[in-house]
Amino acid sequence: MAEHDSFAEKHRRLLDEIAQDARETAFWTGRKAFSDNTMAAMAAVPRHEFVRDGDEVVAYINRPQPIGHGQTISQPYIVALMTDLLDLDGTEKVLEIGTGSGYQAAVLAHAAARVFTIEVVAELGWAAADRLKALQYGNVFVRIGDGYQGWPEEAPFDAIIVTAAPERIPEALIAQLRPGGRMIVPIGRAHDRQTLTLVVKGLDGKVTVDSVLPVAFVPMVKGK
Ligand code: SAH
Numbered sequence: 001m002a003e004h005d006s007f008a009e010k011h012r013r014l015l016d017e018i019a020q021d022a023r024e025t026a027f028w029t030g031r032k033a034f035s036d037n038t039m040a041a042m043a044a045v046p047r048h049e050f051v052r053d054g055d056e057v058v059a060y061i062n063r064p065q066p067i068g069h070g071q072t073i074s075q076p077y078i079v080a081l082m083t084d085l086l087d088l089d090g091t092e093k094v095l096e097i098g099t100g101s102g103y104q105a106a107v108l109a110h111a112a113a114r115v116f117t118i119e120v121v122a123e124l125g126w127a128a129a130d131r132l133k134a135l136q137y138g139n140v141f142v143r144i145g146d147g148y149q150g151w152p153e154e155a156p157f158d159a160i161i162v163t164a165a166p167e168r169i170p171e172a173l174i175a176q177l178r179p180g181g182r183m184i185v186p187i188g189r190a191h192d193r194q195t196l197t198l199v200v201k202g203l204d205g206k207v208t209v210d211s212v213l214p215v216a217f218v219p220m221v222k223g224k
Contacts, residue, residue, distance in 0.1 A: 007048050010060035014076055015043055017062045021077040022084075028213045034084040041110035042080050047073075049135060050103040069121050071218055073101045074163060078196075078215065080107075082161055082184045085198055085212065088112045092158035095176065097147030097220070102128030104163055105140050115140045116154050118147045120223050146223020150176040157181060164220035165194045169209070177201045184212075190219035 019033065026032040034042075048059035050073055055065055064072040074082075082104070086094070092112040096105055099119035105128070108115045119125030122144045129142040143151060147162070148170045155176035162173070162185035169185060177183055180203050188194030196212040 007046070007056075007060065011043070011047070014047075014060045014062060015039065018042060018077050018080050021062070022081070025081075025213065029081060029085070031081075031084060034080055035087075037088060037090060037111050038080055038084040041083060041107045042076065044110045045103065045106045046135070047076065047103060049131065050101040050106070067101045067124070069124055071100050071121065071124060073103050074217075079104050081213070082163070082196070083107055083111055085184045086111075086159040086161065086182050088159060093154070095151055095154070095157040095160045095173075096163065097150075097161070097173070098163035099125050099128045099142055100163065102132045102137075102140070102142070104161065105142075106132060106135065106137055108161070109137045109140050112159065113139065116143070116151050116157070117141070118143050118145050118151060120144070120146055120221060147220060148172060148223055152176065159183065160185075162186065162220065163217065165190070165217040166220040169197070169199060174199065174201070174207060179203045179205050186215050186217040 048056040051059045051065050062076050064075045067073050088111045093114045094108050094112045096117040099117040105115050105117045125144040132140045150172040156178035158181050160183040165186040181201050183199040185197050186194040187197045193214050196215045198210045200208050
């Protein structure tokens with residue numbers, strides 16, 4: 001109980017920091033504050049369940065953390081920003097590329113209706129699926145595979161989020177986005193700065209692309 005309380009206090013402070021980061025980056029993102037839907041999702045997910053054993057004390061620091069296999073769980077502010085830019089209202093079917101720890105998928109599970117998430121590193125994907133099941137996220141579906149192919153059997157998606165950086169927007173993902181849908185993806189070369197990029201597909205199928213913010217993500221690797 002004492003431990004639970006200490007996470008609750010850290011979690012509250014993290015939400016305040018995210019709100020402050022949102023204000024400070026409004027110039028780039030165009031948003032001074034994130035929606036109630038986004039912030040409620042950030043408040044609902046116990047991030048200490050998604051870091052490695054022994055790292056729980058740093059789970060609520062507003063930083064990325066290592067999750068093994070050279071991968072990272074993203075910074076909470078970035079998770080909130082990417083979720084917010086999808087403009088979710090709770091009814092959507094969302095595709096995520098790069099399950100990692102499953103944390104972003106859990107946030108989306110609160111903010112949207114259903115989440116389909118693909119991870120290329122099998123051990124990470126299995127661990128995330130077990131964790132999400134234990135936490136009773138029955139609306140998240142994990143697949144081991146290559147995110148460049150998307151999940152054609154479940155397409156189209158109302159929103160797509162890519163949490164590893166490809167050099168260009170994968171064609172298959174644009175094709176699997178519903179007209180009127182939104183995709184958020186960090187674009188750029190591996191081990192370099194990338195640009196968080198918002199892709200909007202109009203109802204007429206026309207695609208517009210906007211740069212949001214410089215970011216640092218792990219590369220999206222070519223799958224088998
Ligand atoms: N969203 C995760 C963090 C993702 S880190 C979280 O909340 O914890 C990026 C993840 O993308 C890594 O787990 C990496 O293995 C995965 N990845 C990289 N290339 C991929 C690809 N082609 N298809 C699917 N996943 C990929």
